[in-house]
Amino acid sequence: MVSSPITEGLIYDKKLSSVGPAYATDPDLVHEPGNLDLAMKLHYLRGIYYFERQAFEGLRILAIKEPMFDWLNKYPVTSGRFRRAESGRAYIKCNDCGVRFLEAKCDKTLEEWFQIRDASLEKLLVSNQIIGPELGFSPLVLIQLTKFKCGGTSMGLSWAHVLGDAFSAAEFLNMLGRLVAGQDLGPPFGLAQSLTKSVISNDLPKVVEDPIAVKRVEPVGDNWLTPTKFKLEPFYFDVTPTQLAHLQSKVGPKFGPFEAISAITWKCIAKIRGQEMGPNVVTICKKSEKENKVYGMLGNTQVVSVVKADFPIVDAEPSVLAKLMREEAFDIRDKINEAMERENGVVDYVVYGANLTFVNLEDAKFYDFEYRGQKPVRVSYRVDGVGDEGAVLVLPGPNEGEGRAVVAILPEEEIGGLEAELKKEGLIA
Amino acid sequence: MAPLLTKRTYQFVVNNFLKLIFIPIALAVSSKADYIIQFYNSMHLTPLHLLCTTFLILYTLTVFLVSRPRPVYLVDYALFKPPRSYRASFAGFIEHARMGRLFSEPKSVHFQMKILERSGLGEETCLPPALHYIPPTPTMALAREEAELVIFSAMDSLFTKTGVKPRDIDILILNCSLFSPTPSLTASVINKYKMRSNIKSFNLSGMGCSAGLISIDLASDLLQKHPNSNAIVISTEILTPNSYLGKERAMLLPNCLFRMGGAAVLLSNRRSDRRRAKYRLSHVVRTHRGADDKSYGCVSQEEDDEGNVGIKLNIDLMAVAGEALKSNITAIGPLVLPASEQLLFAISLIMRKFFNSRSKPYIPDFKEAFEHFCIHAGGRAVIDELQKSLQLTNEQVEASRMALHRFGNTSSSSLWYELSYIESKGRMRKGDRVWQIAFGSGFKCNSAVWRCNRTIKLPVEGPWADCIDKYPVHVPDVVKL
Numbered sequence A: 001m002v003s004s005p006i007t008e009g010l011i012y013d014k015k016l017s018s019v020g021p022a023y024a025t026d027p028d029l030v031h032e033p034g035n036l037d038l039a040m041k042l043h044y045l046r047g048i049y050y051f052e053r054q055a056f057e058g059l060r061i062l063a064i065k066e067p068m069f070d071w072l073n074k075y076p077v078t079s080g081r082f083r084r085a086e087s088g089r090a091y092i093k094c095n096d097c098g099v100r101f102l103e104a105k106c107d108k109t110l111e112e113w114f115q116i117r118d119a120s121l122e123k124l125l126v127s128n129q130i131i132g133p134e135l136g137f138s139p140l141v142l143i144q145l146t147k148f149k150c151g152g153t154s155m156g157l158s159w160a161h162v163l164g165d166a167f168s169a170a171e172f173l174n175m176l177g178r179l180v181a182g183q184d185l186g187p188p189f190g191l192a193q194s195l196t197k198s199v200i201s202n203d204l205p206k207v208v209e210d211p212i213a214v215k216r217v218e219p220v221g222d223n224w225l226t227p228t229k230f231k232l233e234p235f236y237f238d239v240t241p242t243q244l245a246h247l248q249s250k251v252g253p254k255f256g257p258f259e260a261i262s263a264i265t266w267k268c269i270a271k272i273r274g275q276e277m278g279p280n281v282v283t284i285c286k287k288s289e290k291e292n293k294v295y296g297m298l299g300n301t302q303v304v305s306v307v308k309a310d311f312p313i314v315d316a317e318p319s320v321l322a323k324l325m326r327e328e329a330f331d332i333r334d335k336i337n338e339a340m341e342r343e344n345g346v347v348d349y350v351v352y353g354a355n356l357t358f359v360n361l362e363d364a365k366f367y368d369f370e371y372r373g374q375k376p377v378r379v380s381y382r383v384d385g386v387g388d389e390g391a392v393l394v395l396p397g398p399n400e401g402e403g404r405a406v407v408a409i410l411p412e413e414e415i416g417g418l419e420a421e422l423k424k425e426g427l428i429a
Numbered sequence B: 001m002a003p004l005l006t007k008r009t010y011q012f013v014v015n016n017f018l019k020l021i022f023i024p025i026a027l028a029v030s031s032k033a034d035y036i037i038q039f040y041n042s043m044h045l046t047p048l049h050l051l052c053t054t055f056l057i058l059y060t061l062t063v064f065l066v067s068r069p070r071p072v073y074l075v076d077y078a079l080f081k082p083p084r085s086y087r088a089s090f091a092g093f094i095e096h097a098r099m100g101r102l103f104s105e106p107k108s109v110h111f112q113m114k115i116l117e118r119s120g121l122g123e124e125t126c127l128p129p130a131l132h133y134i135p136p137t138p139t140m141a142l143a144r145e146e147a148e149l150v151i152f153s154a155m156d157s158l159f160t161k162t163g164v165k166p167r168d169i170d171i172l173i174l175n176c177s178l179f180s181p182t183p184s185l186t187a188s189v190i191n192k193y194k195m196r197s198n199i200k201s202f203n204l205s206g207m208g209c210s211a212g213l214i215s216i217d218l219a220s221d222l223l224q225k226h227p228n229s230n231a232i233v234i235s236t237e238i239l240t241p242n243s244y245l246g247k248e249r250a251m252l253l254p255n256c257l258f259r260m261g262g263a264a265v266l267l268s269n270r271r272s273d274r275r276r277a278k279y280r281l282s283h284v285v286r287t288h289r290g291a292d293d294k295s296y297g298c299v300s301q302e303e304d305d306e307g308n309v310g311i312k313l314n315i316d317l318m319a320v321a322g323e324a325l326k327s328n329i330t331a332i333g334p335l336v337l338p339a340s341e342q343l344l345f346a347i348s349l350i351m352r353k354f355f356n357s358r359s360k361p362y363i364p365d366f367k368e369a370f371e372h373f374c375i376h377a378g379g380r381a382v383i384d385e386l387q388k389s390l391q392l393t394n395e396q397v398e399a400s401r402m403a404l405h406r407f408g409n410t411s412s413s414s415l416w417y418e419l420s421y422i423e424s425k426g427r428m429r430k431g432d433r434v435w436q437i438a439f440g441s442g443f444k445c446n447s448a449v450w451r452c453n454r455t456i457k458l459p460v461e462g463p464w465a466d467c468i469d470k471y472p473v474h475v476p477d478v479v480k481l
Helices: A035-039 A061-074 A110-116 A119-125 A166-180 A241-251 A257-273 A318-327 A333-342 A412-425 B002-015 B017-031 B033-042 B047-066 B090-099 B106-118 B140-162 B185-193 B208-225 B249-257 B317-336 B339-354 B380-390 B394-407 B411-424
Strands: A011-019 A044-051 A081-084 A090-093 A099-106 A141-147 A153-160 A232-239 A281-286 A303-308 A356-360 A378-384 A391-396 A404-411 B073-079 B171-176 B200-204 B230-236 B262-268 B279-288 B299-303 B309-313 B372-375 B433-440 B444-452
Touching: A011 A061, A011 B090, A035 A333, A044 A119, A044 A166, A061 A099, A061 A141, A061 A166, A119 A141, A119 A232, A119 A378, A153 A166, A232 A241, A232 A412, A241 A257, A241 A318, A257 A281, A257 A318, A257 A356, A257 A391, A257 A404, A257 A412, A303 A333, A378 A391, A378 A404, A404 A412, B002 B017, B002 B339, B017 B033, B073 B140, B073 B411, B090 B106, B106 B249, B140 B185, B140 B230, B140 B262, B171 B185, B171 B208, B185 B200, B200 B208, B208 B230, B208 B262, B208 B279, B208 B411, B208 B433, B208 B444, B230 B411, B249 B309, B262 B411, B279 B317, B317 B339, B317 B380, B317 B433, B317 B444, B372 B380, B372 B394, B372 B411, B380 B394, B394 B411, B411 B433
Parallel strands: A099 A141, A281 A356, A356 A391, B171 B200, B171 B230, B372 B433
Antiparallel strands: A011 A099, A044 A153, A044 A378, A081 A090, A141 A153, A232 A404, A281 A303, A391 A404, B073 B262, B073 B279, B230 B262, B279 B444, B299 B309, B433 B444
């Protein structure tokens, strides 16, 4: 990564090590990601949790690492590494290899950082690593602890989406907070002893179309990086409660913040893209209503649905778009499951960015991560590996989550235009 | 059945020879009792004669009693238990090697993988924090920290177990082969625990994995000189400064095998410790093969072509170890073997030397001399080799194999982890004899023989407490990574 004059020297004293389960996992245990998990394998969640001084005050790095061993003991899957079965389907060998741990220092205080903070700087606080080129040596989770000059700390979580959705990732990290507070996490999640999904299907693959929610990309092999035409960059903006109220007045009181923000952003994106109809297919992801079978278990259980508009988006009323998103979205997960099954799990799909994607992370419990009684002052997330159509994530806002934090991941050239449009709509001051 | 009966009869007769011939002699004497009484009366001894004779007998007895070696008791010992957060899994170890200095040397990484697979180590061995970094950060400060963590926690545990106060310690001996800072580690112990100013302290460095028994030997000698004293012996190896950062194969081996560990042992010659001591030292036998060039050069610390310092292990290490073991056995045999075995060995030797008999040399059955064996867990190969040459059963080498599996090669402290294993399994009974054998650079083979002073009751507090029920585990010949 080329560092500009501003970023050079900003983050220094980097150290690399690993943390892993406290107890040895029995040998030869595996975890097989399901079809929906494998569909997400080219995506990565990058989250940054900012803490003020008191959270990590007086703690040496060894004291911070120690509880992580008991924490990771509960999730042996996160310390494993990918392998390929004979059929080519990827599975995780739970060999206790570990989670990568980076330490770094920043010569700015938290306050100074928040003033200069932008998308490219935030990339310095969390690892940008992907899985590959060697599957067996690529960690699935990377944690970066950066200490600021004032004593504040940021914890960067780099999470392979194949392990689970953002709701899972949030719960995973929240467990660490609970452990540090003294709670007993209970026994580790169970693992399988043999591969059951990696059976080579003898049926000839039926030549059927891929479901509309996914895009098939050229085979990436063992280098799990989404090939895109454009360079996608994240663009962050906060929506204050006042702005939210203003939005909802535009859209109508029936719709929640997510729908309001998404509808207006959809319209803005349509305007800058200047296409005739579109983008008239969008994917919507949100938390599943069903509770996880086992509390805290990881997995891609979020609802993935698709909405198709048969009218030009540019001219549509935001309320109409919001209504469409709420009422016409149909759950497409079964189709994705089938498609992956047909391909024996070997095909490379992209979900976020196959169509313009809106991800509702309002219910993600990011701010429940408490370290020694301190909640993060700010949580920032983005997704890497998004496809060319782009994605918009709506996260809970800081300060008791009344506002919203929005991340738009779009082709670089579109960001300027989007910013202008959003200003017009009043989403940005 | 018949050969076993013969063997057992032969052993009984030879080992209890003196007791057996005592009976006929006693009978003979008592039958001649009248004659003896007559002879005594004919001597017409005066009271003065009797008094002088009594004094002579008492004097001789006193000189004899006083000049006997003082018994050396092992009151108790404590072992360092590494925190779970220092754990080094195989996969993690290999990945770190791959990501670090050996990034451009996949062959070296592959070699290390092969070593780990066959090493006999388990997945719960521990490395110090400096060696968990990619690449390792072996600074002096971190080395001292490791030393303080290992030594002080073992010492704290020892003081708690024995109730001894630091100011009561008369002798302090510490051995740590590869880390010897100034002020010495012994000095840092004395500083931390505020020990007396007239304490006799010794810091042994450079003496390899067998230095633990050298320290015991030194302590034992000092306890002969100083009556009513106690001694603490600390055996450890500090790994932080010694990770090899190059790619030469013969030097990568120690990286794969050496792990964190440390032991603190309290020895005493005080009569008050006679009852509560766990063991009594019977013998220490040291053999040094340094005069032989091949032995001298088989383990050496040197720089590789790129200037990285590491410990080079020669290919003929096993052969040299075998020779050293033979020397040591020859020296220790007469001290510990029962008369029956010594007689057989002597006969076999005479037959081969003077009568040119082609028969195989008789290998004394050391199982007759000891109940328990602690073979330094230098690596699986060492334990296999010793099991073969001494014809030991699997149970007898179990302590060594399991200590290697759970803690890795902890150098001079491994003998104590093994002893703790035997105790934790409830196998240590009063009167049991233990043989500790350690090999080290030089090339040295040192042995110590202990006799158990009191049956060790369960549960045993120590590093095995939380996992002893899982053991013994089956260690596969090759672990597939």
